[in-house]
Amino acid sequence: MGIQERLIEDVGLRRGVSRLTPEIIEKIVNAVLKGETGARLKTYAETCMRCGLCSEACHYALSHPGDPSYTPAGKVHQTMSVLLDKKGRVDPEAIYGIAQIAYTECNLCRRCVHFCPVGIDTGYIMSTVRRICHKLGVTPQYIQDTSHSHSATVNQMWVKDDEWTDTLMWQEDEARDELPGLRIPLDKEGADIYYSVIAPEPKFRTQLIYQAAAIMHMAGADWTMTSEPGWDNSDMCMFTGDFEMMGRIKRVHFESAQKLKVKRIVMGECGHAFRSIYDMGNRWDAWKMSPIPVIHSIAYFWELMTEGKIKLAKKYPGPVTVHDPCNVVRGRGLHEKLRELVRFLVDGDIIETASNREHNLCCTAGGGVINCGPPFKNVRVAGSKAKADELKATGVKTIVAPCHNCHGGLEDTVHAYKLGMEIKFLGDIIYECMEKPEV
Amino acid sequence: MNAAYEFVTGPLAWLAWGIFLLGSAFRLASMYQLAKAKDAPSLAFMSWSYSLRSIVNWLIPFNALGWRKSPAMTVATFVFHICLLVAPIFLVAHVMLWDQFFGVSYVTIPDSVTDILTLVVIGACLFFAGRRFLQPDVRYLTTGKDWLALVIVLAPFLTGFLAYHQLLDYDLMVILHVVAGEIMLAAIPFTRLSHMVFAVFTRAYMGSEFGGVRHARDW
Numbered sequence: 289m290g291i292q293e294r295l296i297e298d299v300g301l302r303r304g305v306s307r308l309t310p311e312i313i314e315k316i317v318n319a320v321l322k323g324e325t326g327a328r329l330k331t332y333a334e335t336c337m338r339c340g341l342c343s344e345a346c347h348y349a350l351s352h353p354g355d356p357s358y359t360p361a362g363k364v365h366q367t368m369s370v371l372l373d374k375k376g377r378v379d380p381e382a383i384y385g386i387a388q389i390a391y392t393e394c395n396l397c398r399r400c401v402h403f404c405p406v407g408i409d410t411g412y413i414m415s416t417v418r419r420i421c422h423k424l425g426v427t428p429q430y431i432q433d434t435s436h437s438h439s440a441t442v443n444q445m446w447v448k449d450d451e452w453t454d455t456l457m458w459q460e461d462e463a464r465d466e467l468p469g470l471r472i473p474l475d476k477e478g479a480d481i482y483y484s485v486i487a488p489e490p491k492f493r494t495q496l497i498y499q500a501a502a503i504m505h506m507a508g509a510d511w512t513m514t515s516e517p518g519w520d521n522s523d524m525c526m527f528t529g530d531f532e533m534m535g536r537i538k539r540v541h542f543e544s545a546q547k548l549k550v551k552r553i554v555m556g557e558c559g560h561a562f563r564s565i566y567d568m569g570n571r572w573d574a575w576k577m578s579p580i581p582v583i584h585s586i587a588y589f590w591e592l593m594t595e596g597k598i599k600l601a602k603k604y605p606g607p608v609t610v611h612d613p614c615n616v617v618r619g620r621g622l623h624e625k626l627r628e629l630v631r632f633l634v635d636g637d638i639i640e641t642a643s644n645r646e647h648n649l650c651c652t653a654g655g656g657v658i659n660c661g662p663p664f665k666n667v668r669v670a671g672s673k674a675k676a677d678e679l680k681a682t683g684v685k686t687i688v689a690p691c692h693n694c695h696g697g698l699e700d701t702v703h704a705y706k707l708g709m710e711i712k713f714l715g716d717i718i719y720e721c722m723e724k725p726e727v
Numbered sequence: 728m729n730a731a732y733e734f735v736t737g738p739l740a741w742l743a744w745g746i747f748l749l750g751s752a753f754r755l756a757s758m759y760q761l762a763k764a765k766d767a768p769s770l771a772f773m774s775w776s777y778s779l780r781s782i783v784n785w786l787i788p789f790n791a792l793g794w795r796k797s798p799a800m801t802v803a804t805f806v807f808h809i810c811l812l813v814a815p816i817f818l819v820a821h822v823m824l825w826d827q828f829f830g831v832s833y834v835t836i837p838d839s840v841t842d843i844l845t846l847v848v849i850g851a852c853l854f855f856a857g858r859r860f861l862q863p864d865v866r867y868l869t870t871g872k873d874w875l876a877l878v879i880v881l882a883p884f885l886t887g888f889l890a891y892h893q894l895l896d897y898d899l900m901v902i903l904h905v906v907a908g909e910i911m912l913a914a915i916p917f918t919r920l921s922h923m924v925f926a927v928f929t930r931a932y933m934g935s936e937f938g939g940v941r942h943a944r945d946w
């Protein structure tokens with residue numbers, strides 16, 4: 289039982305560990321513990337009563353019944369507790385396992401918060417373990433590549449500056465066949481809305497940009513996108529533990545919006561990016577909240593709905609189930625707005641999964657886990673068995689999931705457990721069902 | 728025996744209470760200093776109302792998701808903590824001591840009731856110990872510190888029970904009981920029992936984050 293029995297080969301982890309010595313480890317672990325953590329970590333480590341109440345919380349544990357090494361406190365026990373107890377004096381091999389747990393066996397979803405009476409934030413502890421691993425240079429290769437891309441290009445997918453504007457113009461062109469007056473306004477100063485996306489959208493989900501433009505157009509929104517770096521709100525550095533880069537890319541993002549003097553940022557249907565702009569990145573940059581109002585698509589579409597700016601030509605055939613993305617539900621409480629919106633869009637009931645709203649089960653892709661790539665795909669999918677069981681029990685054919693990461697994870701889950709369900713963004717449904725003028 | 732009794736209820740009691748009160752104050756003060764130095768981004772979000780909201784909601788049995796998912800543990804935890812506080816504070820013999828030393832007196836509960844409360848505490852300790860032995864996830868997590876905390880808490884109640892029923896040497900039991908109680912007091916600031924001092928703050932922080940920033944329940 290435990291991580292040593294399930295180590296997975298990863299080039300990034302292996303190479304990182306090969307460069308370590310016990311002296312380097314001790315020095316860096318203590319530098320992070322002393323320099324970057326304080327009372328929060330200390331009280332968590334001390335007041336955890338080892339009661340096991342959180343075991344029932346974690347989808348990894350639920351999906352591996354009888355194996356306590358997947359429980360929240362069990363993972364802390366194998367990682368942070370070891371580093372603290374041994375005061376950083378651990379050997380390089382141990383770091384391999386510690387990194388594998390922190391990066392690939394915890395989604396930082398914070399469901400365990402609802403189970404711990406003393407209020408311990410396991411997500412924070414695992415994040416801090418990742419921070420140490422990043423400083424040690426021991427990160428899974430795939431996610432590290434996206435982190436490098438952030439450093440080099442300020443976006444996650446190595447999208448070049450001209451490719452970005454090219455993609456927008458291409459989507460605008462395409463969309464004008466359908467909606468002749470449509471524009472994707474670039475760098476429009478003083479616009480009401482600065483629309484931001486994640487780099488996978490121009491890279492391989494361009495239809496999402498198309499759909500967003502169509503919805504903005506039909507709603508008559510005064511909106512813009514920036515042609516400069518900063519357009520990507522995603523943030524893998526937050527998940528690798530490269531907080532310096534997290535801070536830098538968030539600053540570029542916010543400043544690109546400030547430069548255009550927009551009233552607020554509306555972001556696409558992404559969960560982790562919301563965590564970065566609303567919770568972690570802004571704080572690293574010493575902004576208590578974001579320096580310019582930012583709202584998630586769920587909230588923006590909800591506004592459009594209540595203002596009567598989405599006119600439906602038809603409703604989407606239900607019943608459906610709703611998947612609550614951790615970062616905007618446990619992270620921002622958007623679950624009721626999400627349901628109001630779905631009821632407006634769908635003809636038929638919402639069949640809830642057993643764990644819903646703040647108590648949702650994570651898709652098992654979040655927290656950068658899916659970004660750790662193919663070597664860890666099987667573990668991830670195995671960890672989502674509990675989610676798959678809940679989805680299956682709804683008996684419906686459609687999952688509404690307003691988060692890119694959740695989509696990626698749920699697609700694998702639906703496929704692996706043969707659930708035969710389709711997964712929809714809100715934007716997919718709105719675009720499909722809204723009134724469009726005849727051309 | 729008399730001299731020993733005098734000693735444990737006199738100087739040793741002062742020492743134990745001193746360590747408990749000053750130790751707790753010291754730990755709280757130094758933790759607050761550390762928080763100010765290192766956790767400013769967390770302190771910034773502390774809110775009275777959301778702290779209270781969280782604490783109250785967690786004090787209601789079966790209200791939080793975690794309580795609901797582990798019913799036996801929930802019952803044990805609540806009953807244990809209530810009896811643990813009520814039994815020693817309102818025991819006739821303890822109130823008499825307060826009266827004898829400081830001239831303060833307050834309500835008591837009948838000994839027959841305290842006797843049951845004591846048994847409940849002992850029973851709950853055995854339940855916790857059983858989980859640590861038998862339930863795989865809890866066994867996996869259990870360390871020496873957790874056993875120590877359990878033994879420290881069990882000892883005064885067990886010896887108190889034995890003394891009250893005069894099952895073994897009464898005089899010796901009373902002295903052991905007093906010493907065990909004093910060890911428990913003195914251990915609070917420096918063992919796992921420190922959750923008595925800190926848990927309200929960890930809970931409050933979680934409540935503040937979830938209430939003020941995340942706009943979601945944390946229970």
Ligand code: SF4
Pocket residue numbers: 345346347348359360363393394395396397398399400401410411414650
């Ligand atoms: S995956 Fe979620 S529930 Fe499991 S330990 Fe991590 S934060 Fe807690």
Ligand code: SF4
Pocket residue numbers: 335336337338339340341342343360361403404405406407408
């Ligand atoms: S529920 Fe909280 S106190 Fe209990 S083991 Fe889990 S983290 Fe520790």
